[in-house]
Amino acid sequence: MTPAARTQAAIELLDAVVASAAAGGAAADTLIARYFSTRRYAGSKDRRAVRELVYAAIRQAGPMPPSGRAAMLALADLDPVLAESFDGSAHGPVPILADEPRAEGGVAPSWLVEALTRSGLTEAQQAALISRAPLDVRVNSLATTREAVLAQWPEANPTPLAPLGLRLPNGTPVEQSDIYRAGLVEVQDEGSQLVGAALAAAPDEWLVDLCAGAGGKTLQLAAAMDNRGALLACDVDRARLQRLLPRAERAGATIIESRLLNPGREVEMLADWAGKADGVLIDAPCSGTGTWRRNPEARWRLSPDRLARLQAMQAQVLDIGAALVKPGGRMIYIVCSLLDVEGTEQVAAFRDRHPRWSVEVLPGAIGAAHGHGRRLDPASHGTDGFFVACLRAPC
Numbered sequence: 001m002t003p004a005a006r007t008q009a010a011i012e013l014l015d016a017v018v019a020s021a022a023a024g025g026a027a028a029d030t031l032i033a034r035y036f037s038t039r040r041y042a043g044s045k046d047r048r049a050v051r052e053l054v055y056a057a058i059r060q061a062g063p064m065p066p067s068g069r070a071a072m073l074a075l076a077d078l079d080p081v082l083a084e085s086f087d088g089s090a091h092g093p094v095p096i097l098a099d100e101p102r103a104e105g106g107v108a109p110s111w112l113v114e115a116l117t118r119s120g121l122t123e124a125q126q127a128a129l130i131s132r133a134p135l136d137v138r139v140n141s142l143a144t145t146r147e148a149v150l151a152q153w154p155e156a157n158p159t160p161l162a163p164l165g166l167r168l169p170n171g172t173p174v175e176q177s178d179i180y181r182a183g184l185v186e187v188q189d190e191g192s193q194l195v196g197a198a199l200a201a202a203p204d205e206w207l208v209d210l211c212a213g214a215g216g217k218t219l220q221l222a223a224a225m226d227n228r229g230a231l232l233a234c235d236v237d238r239a240r241l242q243r244l245l246p247r248a249e250r251a252g253a254t255i256i257e258s259r260l261l262n263p264g265r266e267v268e269m270l271a272d273w274a275g276k277a278d279g280v281l282i283d284a285p286c287s288g289t290g291t292w293r294r295n296p297e298a299r300w301r302l303s304p305d306r307l308a309r310l311q312a313m314q315a316q317v318l319d320i321g322a323a324l325v326k327p328g329g330r331m332i333y334i335v336c337s338l339l340d341v342e343g344t345e346q347v348a349a350f351r352d353r354h355p356r357w358s359v360e361v362l363p364g365a366i367g368a369a370h371g372h373g374r375r376l377d378p379a380s381h382g383t384d385g386f387f388v389a390c391l392r393a394p395c
């Protein structure tokens with residue numbers, strides 16, 4: 001593909017990304033994969049170059065751009081070589097016209113920037129939310145040690161904060177490696193490893209991962225429990241929960257029971273666990289402001305209404321989880337968001353509803369103290385952004 005054809009492909013893809021974000025459709029990664037599945041003429045260098053252009057344009061546009069072309073024009077304003085590729089050639093975009101609309105820059109739509117600022121994030125911390133994320137894996141301690149994997153994987157380096165983390169060069173095809181196939185590692189951001197460890201899961205405990213999804217943190221808990229005890233993984237999303245089982249098999253995690261919950265009937269479907277769990281992990285559904293590095297177009301998908309719906313779901317899962325915890329047991333509340341309305345304010349509201357519960361101080365290894373918990377952010381810790389808090393049930 002010529003440089004002009006790559007630019008045109010990026011414009012078409014950006015149009016699809018914008019339409020999909022507006023309609024709540026597929027993510028940019030999926031759209032890019034679909035686009036190239038029908039364009040065999042594009043080689044791996046072309047795909048990589050187009051992908052880079054698409055993501056650079058998404059990062060550059062704070063609010064949702066009016067079109068793919070407007071997004072690419074904003075990028076071309078910063079890059080004269082890219083601007084030259086608007087050359088009107090057969091497969092390229094038409095030349096740039098005077099006064100064509102450009103995508104607006106910035107970190108996010110203004111209402112979100114205001115919410116991030118109210119949540120105590122500096123401009124530098126906000127800007128880092130749309131930087132590029134590293135590629136981290138967690139070593140599966142059921143199968144091996146970090147040292148052993150390091151010896152097999154010369155490109156890997158230990159992550160600075162998480163004791164079982166390894167950082168790999170971006171683009172490393174982890175899932176095609178023998179190390180991954182043998183269940184020695186799982187892809188998991190260093191921050192996710194740190195907040196998952198906040199439950200301090202130990203062998204022979206009874207633990208619940210209430211919002212398990214595809215089980216990223218469930219597998220971490222099973223490893224920390226050394227496959228001893230009981231671990232219940234729940235979710236309301238069948239497709240996500242189904243992905244847990246093959247992952248558990250590959251990792252050799254044998255203590256996991258998965259349970260699909262019907263929304264609205266969670267309490268009755270969990271009646272056999274009521275008041276029995278030593279600990280409950282609530283990795284709540286959230287806006288994902290802390291993971292924009294990986295899904296930068298997610299900031300165009302969020303609206304004040306959607307944020308309000310997520311907050312209601314967070315309060316609901318906290319109350320469902322609380323009913324499972326035994327007297328004196330613990331509950332860890334996690335969101336991959338840096339908005340206080342989803343983090344510390346959610347914990348404060350829980351305390352108002354459950355005044356006999358207390359907030360416990362988490363160990364200093366997890367980010368910085370923030371409100372009722374601790375917070376990790378890309379600028380300060382090099383991880384995805386998370387808020388985590390520990391709640392203790394009355395005895």
Ligand SMILES: C[S@@+](CC[C@H](N)C(=O)[O-])C[C@H]1O[C@@H](n2cnc3c(N)ncnc32)[C@H](O)[C@@H]1O
Nearest residue numbers: 210211212213215216217235236237283284285
């Ligand atoms: C942040 S994701 C979980 C990610 C997962 N823990 C991991 O580490 O990969 C939040 C999950 O909460 C689930 N969820 C939403 N409402 C729920 C409910 N009422 N009960 C249980 N799970 C729920 C969503 O389906 C979603 O999979």
